[in-house]
Amino acid sequence: MRLRNNKLSTDKHRCTQIFLDEIRFLSRVLDIRVYLCATVDKFNFRYSHLLIFIILIVAINGFAQPKKQSFDRDLPDWVYKTGARKLPKSGGIYSANAFGAKGDGVTDSTKAIQNAIDEASKKGGTVHFDQGTYLTGALFLKSNVHLQVSEGVTLLASNDEKLYPRKPTRVAGIEMEWLSALINVENAQNVRISGKGTIDGNGQKWWDKYWALRKEYEPKGLRWASDYDAERVRLMLISNSKDVTVENVSLKRSGFWTVQVLYSEYITVDGIKISDNGGPSTDGVDVDSSRYVLIQNCDIDNNDDDICLKAGRDFDGLRVNRPTEYVFIRDNIIRRGGGVVSFGSETSGGIRYVVALNNQGIGTKEGVRFKSAKTRGGYVKDVLVRGLKMDGVILPFTFTLNWNPSYSYATIPEGMTNYPAFWKVMNTPVTPVEKGYCEFSNIRIENVEAINANRIFTAEGLPAKMILNVTFSNIKAQGKEAGTIQFAKNWIMKDVKLQTDNGEPLKLVNSENVNLPEVKKK
Numbered sequence: 037m038r039l040r041n042n043k044l045s046t047d048k049h050r051c052t053q054i055f056l057d058e059i060r061f062l063s064r065v066l067d068i069r070v071y072l073c074a075t076v077d078k079f080n081f082r083y084s085h086l087l088i089f090i091i092l093i094v095a096i097n098g099f100a101q102p103k104k105q106s107f108d109r110d111l112p113d114w115v116y117k118t119g120a121r122k123l124p125k126s127g128g129i130y131s132a133n134a135f136g137a138k139g140d141g142v143t144d145s146t147k148a149i150q151n152a153i154d155e156a157s158k159k160g161g162t163v164h165f166d167q168g169t170y171l172t173g174a175l176f177l178k179s180n181v182h183l184q185v186s187e188g189v190t191l192l193a194s195n196d197e198k199l200y201p202r203k204p205t206r207v208a209g210i211e212m213e214w215l216s217a218l219i220n221v222e223n224a225q226n227v228r229i230s231g232k233g234t235i236d237g238n239g240q241k242w243w244d245k246y247w248a249l250r251k252e253y254e255p256k257g258l259r260w261a262s263d264y265d266a267e268r269v270r271l272m273l274i275s276n277s278k279d280v281t282v283e284n285v286s287l288k289r290s291g292f293w294t295v296q297v298l299y300s301e302y303i304t305v306d307g308i309k310i311s312d313n314g315g316p317s318t319d320g321v322d323v324d325s326s327r328y329v330l331i332q333n334c335d336i337d338n339n340d341d342d343i344c345l346k347a348g349r350d351f352d353g354l355r356v357n358r359p360t361e362y363v364f365i366r367d368n369i370i371r372r373g374g375g376v377v378s379f380g381s382e383t384s385g386g387i388r389y390v391v392a393l394n395n396q397g398i399g400t401k402e403g404v405r406f407k408s409a410k411t412r413g414g415y416v417k418d419v420l421v422r423g424l425k426m427d428g429v430i431l432p433f434t435f436t437l438n439w440n441p442s443y444s445y446a447t448i449p450e451g452m453t454n455y456p457a458f459w460k461v462m463n464t465p466v467t468p469v470e471k472g473y474c475e476f477s478n479i480r481i482e483n484v485e486a487i488n489a490n491r492i493f494t495a496e497g498l499p500a501k502m503i504l505n506v507t508f509s510n511i512k513a514q515g516k517e518a519g520t521i522q523f524a525k526n527w528i529m530k531d532v533k534l535q536t537d538n539g540e541p542l543k544l545v546n547s548e549n550v551n552l553p554e555v556k557k558k
Contacts, residue, residue: 139168173199209349353384
């Protein structure tokens, strides 16, 4: 157990905050809830190790109050290995204000905050802010640093593009140079971002930039390039890192994706709130060619995929060939957005070993969303979705292997020159053609309730690549129509009951060995 030495700081209030954070982390790891008295600010830190010892004894003996968090039987053992295994090393408290940061919402505090982070990284420690709004560009967290964004603190993204240096990364499945994110964790370990404060991406500038470029590009047949050439700032990037925890912070107005977990492992995203993401492609949490990731207790409201698993796009994604695997998604509330849990469309490196347990969708466009394209390749397999509840989710179950052709298939107009290098990469053909077909297989969806849907099933494989071995069990869904399944094989539907406005059966097209669910008229 790591408990910070109170001699490193004379600020009793700050020490109390750090101490309480440690207790809360311990309770999460042990899956217990620790109740602390209201007078904890009067706690004498000389007895802190004793309190830790008592908590451990209580937990071991089973007398602690269970934490309200769902587990279930028959889950694979790997789910209990997901998430960050440890927190930053013990160290002092480093006030960003002492390094010159100003919470007036106007002064550029980028250098001051970065200096505090750099100093904290030397021995490990917490970067703390007085209440206020801090205007900042890209920040780069380092190993053993805890960025504490407490209640009453807002980190506000600057609109000055020069404050976001371009660096090698991967965006929407393609490796390229791109603007840095607002908060960056790169090549680091034992990092924590926590608190009840807000990280605000101030994204309107980036949204406007995208729509202006897309308006110019679409008549030229360049819809597919708009998302890349616009170069919008992501809110948070965790890249090539491990043992990173992001918890309880509010994230809003991201310029592009909100949280991207890229080429990383043992990552926890716990209790964050994402809101006010009105711009295009403002995904919630994107897990991109990463492993052992835990996403839990989040409240996500945005304008594209809410929780999305990705693994590279087309020729470049097949070249990198890194899967997303061992991902546990539980107890999240999903509101607006493209999909409660989405798989793809970047599937080239493969997506496997995923459990989504007891999540909730409210007014989301799609529920369980599987999408790929004819040039992606890869696979999505060994997926379990259990205990999902949906209300007003328009399309609860969707599968497609030919998603959004105007975006998915890049074509450089004849005669065009002087285009970015990555355009050529995106136009490199996948050969043989069959290598571009993604495999959807071994998917279980069970114990699901859906009401106020539109079309319950929307599934479209390919003549040359059917969607295989999907099992639905204990499903109760109500909507306008049952929908259509085509180019599917070996689908089992057990205790699947649909209630629709017209009572018409689920349509099967070019499919083999697919059970039909029970359908009744509303």
